[in-house]
Amino acid sequence: MIRRSIAALAVTVGATAAVSIGPLPVRAAPVTASTAALCPAVPAPVTEQQADRAWSIAADRLAQLTGPRSLPFGATGGSPVVRTGPSSWTSGFFPTALWLMYEHTGSASWLRRARTYTALVEGMARVRWNHDLGFMVGTPTALGASLDPDEVRRGAYRRVHDTAARSLSTRWNPAVRALQSSTYSGRWGLIIDSAMNAPLLIEAGQEMASAAGRRLVARGVAHVRTLADTYVRANGSTLHRGAFDPRSGRFLGPIAGQGRSTSSTWSRGQAWAINGFGRAFALTDDPVLLDAARRTADYWVSRVPAGCVPAWDLSIRDPRAPLDSSAAAIAADGLLRLAAVEPDPARASTYRNYALTTLGTLVSPPFVTDGGRGLLLRQAYSIPIDPREGTYAWGDAYLLVALTAAFPNGRSQRSTISRAS
Numbered sequence: 001m002i003r004r005s006i007a008a009l010a011v012t013v014g015a016t017a018a019v020s021i022g023p024l025p026v027r028a029a030p031v032t033a034s035t036a037a038l039c040p041a042v043p044a045p046v047t048e049q050q051a052d053r054a055w056s057i058a059a060d061r062l063a064q065l066t067g068p069r070s071l072p073f074g075a076t077g078g079s080p081v082v083r084t085g086p087s088s089w090t091s092g093f094f095p096t097a098l099w100l101m102y103e104h105t106g107s108a109s110w111l112r113r114a115r116t117y118t119a120l121v122e123g124m125a126r127v128r129w130n131h132d133l134g135f136m137v138g139t140p141t142a143l144g145a146s147l148d149p150d151e152v153r154r155g156a157y158r159r160v161h162d163t164a165a166r167s168l169s170t171r172w173n174p175a176v177r178a179l180q181s182s183t184y185s186g187r188w189g190l191i192i193d194s195a196m197n198a199p200l201l202i203e204a205g206q207e208m209a210s211a212a213g214r215r216l217v218a219r220g221v222a223h224v225r226t227l228a229d230t231y232v233r234a235n236g237s238t239l240h241r242g243a244f245d246p247r248s249g250r251f252l253g254p255i256a257g258q259g260r261s262t263s264s265t266w267s268r269g270q271a272w273a274i275n276g277f278g279r280a281f282a283l284t285d286d287p288v289l290l291d292a293a294r295r296t297a298d299y300w301v302s303r304v305p306a307g308c309v310p311a312w313d314l315s316i317r318d319p320r321a322p323l324d325s326s327a328a329a330i331a332a333d334g335l336l337r338l339a340a341v342e343p344d345p346a347r348a349s350t351y352r353n354y355a356l357t358t359l360g361t362l363v364s365p366p367f368v369t370d371g372g373r374g375l376l377l378r379q380a381y382s383i384p385i386d387p388r389e390g391t392y393a394w395g396d397a398y399l400l401v402a403l404t405a406a407f408p409n410g411r412s413q414r415s416t417i418s419r420a421s
Contacts, residue, residue, distance in 0.1 A: 035303045036311040036319050043307025045356035046363055051403050054363040055104055058375045062097055066113055074392030075373045076381060086121045089132040092140045093393035099143035100400045118144050125164040131171055131181045134197030137164040165204030165216055172219050175249035178226040184255045187243035192231050192269040195276025198223040202283045224280040228292035236299030237265040238273045258382050264315035267327035270300055275334030282341045293338050300331055307357040312380040322387060324380035325367050326395030332358040333402035359406055362399060
């Protein structure tokens with residue numbers, strides 16, 4: 001059961017001028033949305049051949065990034081690759097990619113790498129000052145618990161996973177009915193990204209036949225419901241971060257974050273929401289969470305034409321704005337995850353086809369190329385801080401997660417790994 005949550009260029013309104021970047025022809029086409037985006041001339045679903053090429057390039061890039069006892073963060077502009085220690089919110093993405101590479105190939109060398117880099121983040125499971133334990137510890141240890149061929153190691157990964165869930169649970173506030181993300185402008189704060197971390201409590205709690213497990217599940221569900229109630233606007237867009245009164249639980253309003261403004265929609269935040277709500281619904285069958293997943297997914301689909309990669313904020317119309325391919329990869333994975341559990345067949349087909357078309361663009365130049373320091377290019381980190389595009393660990397990981405979901409039968413047949421349902 002622990003594996004269930006993992007198994008998952010500029011277009012401007014009215015523009016018609018054609019442009020071309022490298023081998024990927026693109027055109028600016030009239031669309032009903034108003035988000036600047038990079039689009040292929042002929043959007044098409046990803047093929048197995050394209051996916052195989054992306055996996056091959058990923059193998060080269062990931063191998064180049066192994067070696068030091070530190071974790072790749074990414075590289076902005078022409079800068080060297082930045083590496084971090086295990087306390088960075090991004091520390092779990094590299095071991096996640098390594099586990100997926102092992103799952104794809106069945107190679108003992110990738111297994112060794114995945115074990116080595118997962119060990120670097122396991123110690124973070126006990127910290128209570130970080131709200132990103134799902135990213136940092138939950139995802140790589142869930143994969144390890146499912147994929148490692150050694151039964152003893154699988155059990156150890158499950159225990160670390162459960163410890164991380166208990167640590168994250170200590171951030172619970174019963175008045176707000178959520179887990180605190182941080183303090184923003186001196187106030188008790190919550191961010192939309194936490195839709196991806198709270199399901200760690202649900203996963204772990206469902207594995208426990210105890211009152212403590214039921215409490216973890218209840219807190220995880222309540223947290224995601226609080227986000228659905230407060231952070232999803234009427235039109236399905238999301239705000240990035242906001243503040244609450246920790247005593248009364250009253251929402252005090254949005255606080256400026258990574259989006260262009262408090263009234264705009266940060267692209268990666270919207271993608272986190274689609275993915276996190278869909279993941280939580282898959283674990284719980286909660287209709288409130290299905291509604292939130294649908295509304296956030298429909299907003300994305302209405303703003304970003306199929307096969308296109310949007311600007312870093314979905315309110316941006318400027319064709320010169322930086323893109324965020326990581327947001328497109330996260331959204332594609334979220335849509336595939338949602339399609340797999342969507343009870344309406346027509347909706348499920350729409351979400352899946354859209355996601356596959358997005359992946360068809362992402363695995364092609366200029367996003368995945370034969371050269372570069374990372375796998376997925378043209379990602380955004382935090383544009384208000386640094387306006388340059390780059391390549392980062394989270395986009396690389398989620399591209400591989402999405403490709404795994406797109407081609408679940410394309411994994412290595414050489415491996416005799418036991419997988420959870």
